[in-house]
Amino acid sequence: MLTRRGRILRVGSTRELKAEARGLKAQWIECRGCVLMPGFVDSHTHAVFAGSRVEDFEQRLQGRSDEQIAAAGGGIRHSARLLRQATREELTERASRFLRQFAEHGTTTIEVKTGYGLDVANELKTLEVIQKVSRRSPLELVPTLLAAHALPPDYEDRRGEYVQLMIRRLIPAVARRKLAEFVDCFCERVAFGVEDCRQVLNAGRRCGLLPRLHAEQLSRTGGSRLAIEVGAASADHLDALSDSDIRALARSDVVATLLPGANFHLGLKRYAPARRLIEAGAAVALATDFNPGTSPTLNMQFILALACSAMSMTPAQAIAAATINGAYALRRAHRMGSLQAGKQADLIVMNLDDYRKIPYYFGWNHCLTTVKQGRIIYSVEARR
Numbered sequence: 542m543l544t545r546r547g548r549i550l551r552v553g554s555t556r557e558l559k560a561e562a563r564g565l566k567a568q569w570i571e572c573r574g575c576v577l578m579p580g581f582v583d584s585h586t587h588a589v590f591a592g593s594r595v596e597d598f599e600q601r602l603q604g605r606s607d608e609q610i611a612a613a614g615g616g617i618r619h620s621a622r623l624l625r626q627a628t629r630e631e632l633t634e635r636a637s638r639f640l641r642q643f644a645e646h647g648t649t650t651i652e653v654k655t656g657y658g659l660d661v662a663n664e665l666k667t668l669e670v671i672q673k674v675s676r677r678s679p680l681e682l683v684p685t686l687l688a689a690h691a692l693p694p695d696y697e698d699r700r701g702e703y704v705q706l707m708i709r710r711l712i713p714a715v716a717r718r719k720l721a722e723f724v725d726c727f728c729e730r731v732a733f734g735v736e737d738c739r740q741v742l743n744a745g746r747r748c749g750l751l752p753r754l755h756a757e758q759l760s761r762t763g764g765s766r767l768a769i770e771v772g773a774a775s776a777d778h779l780d781a782l783s784d785s786d787i788r789a790l791a792r793s794d795v796v797a798t799l800l801p802g803a804n805f806h807l808g809l810k811r812y813a814p815a816r817r818l819i820e821a822g823a824a825v826a827l828a829t830d831f832n833p834g835t836s837p838t839l840n841m842q843f844i845l846a847l848a849c850s851a852m853s854m855t856p857a858q859a860i861a862a863a864t865i866n867g868a869y870a871l872r873r874a875h876r877m878g879s880l881q882a883g884k885q886a887d888l889i890v891m892n893l894d895d896y897r898k899i900p901y902y903f904g905w906n907h908c909l910t911t912v913k914q915g916r917i918i919y920s921v922e923a924r925r
């Protein structure tokens with residue numbers, strides 16, 4: 542592959558490209574015996590957070606339910622408390638460290654959601670942190686407003702008021718300052734119902750924020766139908782889909798984004814119906830859902846292994862889902878997600894001679910080199 546000025550110039554055999562490469566005085570990156578592939582596009586993360594939820598993890602393993610953990614002060618509200626206490630500098634420093642880890646594991650583009658601020662000031666603070674980190678990092682960040690993640694404790698019996706706060710104040714402020722590209726909601730019995738989500742997503746849409754939605758994770762609430770109705774870029778999780786939901790998604794342009802890391806971490810037996818979605822004709826994407834509560838991994842290679850072993854996707858389907866379909870889910874497929882002339886040179890070199898071995902040798906980091914827009918941003922050699 543020959544790249545120039547951050548873009549893929551030509552793809553072909555070494556023999557075909559050699560003369561032109563010499564003419565351009567190209568820098569040589571040795572890939573012989575390795576897999577060269579597009580960088581991962583992680584289209585669903587919550588990568589700005591403070592602290593961890595390791596206490597919740599241990600409590601759950603001791604048999605406590607999520608309701609008991611939340612009643613004892615855990616859950617999303619715990620993360621919200623910590624985020625509100627954290628300074629912008631602390632959050633920026635933490636997120637920057639995560640981004641270096643993303644790059645080391647082969648991810649070159651990352652969607653990042655808010656959702657631990659849960660008030661106007663702290664949701665804006667989170668978006669400002671994403672903007673700052675994005676300017677410092679060679680990775681591309683895609684910011685999403687997810688103020689409808691959980692009901693803040695101070696609005697316990699005033700759900701409607703919180704929805705109005707998002708619609709009247711937060712969404713217009715975010716749009717005016719161009720701090721987010723997408724708006725998202727957690728559509729679930731324990732969070733926000735279909736009607737609340739419809740109002741928030743449509744309000745976002747009117748201000749120029751494109752909808753995406755957490756849908757049918759713990760129970761079937763009709764979120765996937767809402768995603769289709771509002772023209773969402775993506776409906777995410779989808780563990781509790783009905784057969785007719787699958788058919789409806791397959792007929793729509795909504796990407797079905799599956800997040801098996803959450804099922805794994807929570808010890809759930811049920812995973813999203815990946816094969817049935819693919820066989821019906823839906824576009825399936827995979828993402829880490831990197832977050833402190835339900836999926837504390839940022840390693841897309843492990844997500845590929847789960848997609849194959851727990852959801853019976855083939856290695857080729859899993860790789861497509863983690864690259865080009867992730868790019869579709871972020872409305873960026875025209876410029877990333879595959880190795881085609883004209884697209885951004887977002888590439889990774891994997892220390893394996895067969896792409897099927899990426900999910901086969903699970904739990905390792907196979908990434909040797911990460912290239913973002915033609916520039917080496919991580920290399921194992923450089924670290925030695």
Ligand SMILES: [Zn+2]
Pocket residue numbers: 585586587755830
């Ligand atoms: Zn999520």
